[in-house]
Amino acid sequence: MGYQETIPGVVRGEVTGTQCIRRSFAILRLLAGGDHDGEKLVDIAGALKLSHPTTHRILKALEQEGIVERAGGSQRYRLGAEAAWLGVGPFNRCPITRLSAIVLEDLAQATGDSIFLSVPSHNDAVYADRRLGSWPVQARGVHVGARRPMGVSVGGRVMLAHLGEARMKTVLAENADRFADWNCPMDIVLRGIEDTRAQGYLVEDSLTRQGRRAMAVPVRDVGGRAIGAISIIAPTARLGTDRVARLLPLLREGARRVGTALFEQRMAS
Numbered sequence: 315m316g317y318q319e320t321i322p323g324v325v326r327g328e329v330t331g332t333q334c335i336r337r338s339f340a341i342l343r344l345l346a347g348g349d350h351d352g353e354k355l356v357d358i359a360g361a362l363k364l365s366h367p368t369t370h371r372i373l374k375a376l377e378q379e380g381i382v383e384r385a386g387g388s389q390r391y392r393l394g395a396e397a398a399w400l401g402v403g404p405f406n407r408c409p410i411t412r413l414s415a416i417v418l419e420d421l422a423q424a425t426g427d428s429i430f431l432s433v434p435s436h437n438d439a440v441y442a443d444r445r446l447g448s449w450p451v452q453a454r455g456v457h458v459g460a461r462r463p464m465g466v467s468v469g470g471r472v473m474l475a476h477l478g479e480a481r482m483k484t485v486l487a488e489n490a491d492r493f494a495d496w497n498c499p500m501d502i503v504l505r506g507i508e509d510t511r512a513q514g515y516l517v518e519d520s521l522t523r524q525g526r527r528a529m530a531v532p533v534r535d536v537g538g539r540a541i542g543a544i545s546i547i548a549p550t551a552r553l554g555t556d557r558v559a560r561l562l563p564l565l566r567e568g569a570r571r572v573g574t575a576l577f578e579q580r581m582a583s
Contacts, residue, residue: 337364338372343438345382345393347461352390361495410533410542411443413575417568418445418544424564427548428453431572432469432530433541437485438462439470442542453526453547463492468518468528469543471506475516476532476540482507497521515565517558519550527553531565533572541576544569 340362345353359369373391376382380396414431421429422445430453431443438461446452464470464485474482486503493500498521510516510532520526527550533542544565546553553561 334372337362337368338376339436341369341372341376342381342393342397343436343461345391346397346459347438347440348392349390350385350392352385352388352392354390358391409579410572410576413579414443414533414542414544414572417571418443421445421544421546421564421568422447425546425548425561427546427552428456430456430469430545430547431533432467432473432543432545434464434473435461437464437488439464439467439473439543449548449552451549453523455523456547462522463489463496463498465489465493465503465506466496466498466521467530467545468506468516468520469530469545471503471518472510472516472530472532472543473540474503475507475510476534476538515562517553520547525550529553529558529561529565531562531569533569535573536577542572544572 359366380394382391383394385392418429426447426449429445430441432439433442441458441460465474506516515531517529528545528547530543530545532540535541
């Protein structure tokens with residue numbers, strides 16, 4: 315799906331308006347996963363393949379609404395406070411981070427390694443929460459709020475594997491060009507999906523950090539749909555075959571606890 319897409323049955327003005335909305339959300343998603351110090355206009359435009367005038371026009375409008383701000387008065391853009399206030403209501407209706415907090419803490423203490431909760435966001439996988447363990451080497455560079463095209467991270471591949479077939483194909487098609495930016499071959503993504511479906515979990519070396527390995531299991535709702543993934547990220551040597559076999563039941567039980575808690579809260583509300 316490109317930005318110049320035409321929509322059958324919709325007049326030109328409506329298409330332009332739809333394009334603007336889509337571009338605005340693309341910018342917001344990029345900023346949400348960007349550097350705390352903000353992103354330069356030229357980098358935003360380049361990443362989204364937009365012209366500089368178009369990017370500037372959208373950023374200016376978002377800045378006027380308080381959704382975007384300049385970082386420290388610089389020429390770098392980041393999400394503004396208004397974006398946080400808009401998210402308060404939806405956050406309370408999607409309490410997976412709150413309900414999973416104790417599970418992540420228990421897993422970090424039990425394993426000594428970094429434990430992450432990932433959730434799907436449009437075509438991305440977002441690190442929604444993390445807990446660091448006691449082992450000297452931790453995945454500190456993977457921050458809460460960081461985004462990857464769904465399929466780049468091991469947790470993202472696990473969530474992809476549990477999407478409906480049509481939705482999975484759409485995500486793969488729309489992320490295909492983005493995978494190249496992460497040195498993520500499509501065949502690795504497809505193999506990860508197949509392996510996850512065959513065994514119910516996935517262990518793979520990191521594509522973004524040499525010497526690091528991740529293991530992920532899905533967090534499912536009552537219908538079996540993956541609403542998140544719990545991952546352990548550790549040095550490669552700490553996730554060998556024997557230790558994976560010992561840790562897998564812990565991760566699966568943690569994912570089950572989160573899914574059950576979400577179901578019980580829904581039934582009680």
